[in-house]
Amino acid sequence: MYDTLPMLFLAALLIFLIGSIGLWIARRWRTSRTKAPQLPPEFTKQQWLNREAKQAKSDR
Known part of the structure; x- marks a missing residue:
């Protein structure tokens, strides 16, 4: 029989x-x-809006 120790x-x-x-x-x-x-959703939404506004100003 096979040795079971290795298994x-x-x-x-x-x-x-x-x-x-x-x-x-x-x-x-x-x-x-x-x-x-x-952070509350209102705060993060405001941060996002501010970022988008800055980006829109710089694209002009």
């Missing part, structure tokens, strides 16, 4: 690698999220 070793290695990759992705996702507070 068990490979299975454990595969589980370890999948878990390590999952933890790495979770850490990167958590640290890449912005920590800045969300």
Whole structure:
């Protein structure tokens, strides 16, 4: 019969690698999220309108 030890070793290695990759992705996702507070839509809309107005003036 075949020896099951190499297959068990490979299975454990595969589980370890999948878990390590999952933890790495979770850490990167958590640290890449912005920590800045969300601005209200009115404020961001006003910023956008001001930017567009400046751009329109410079295009003349």
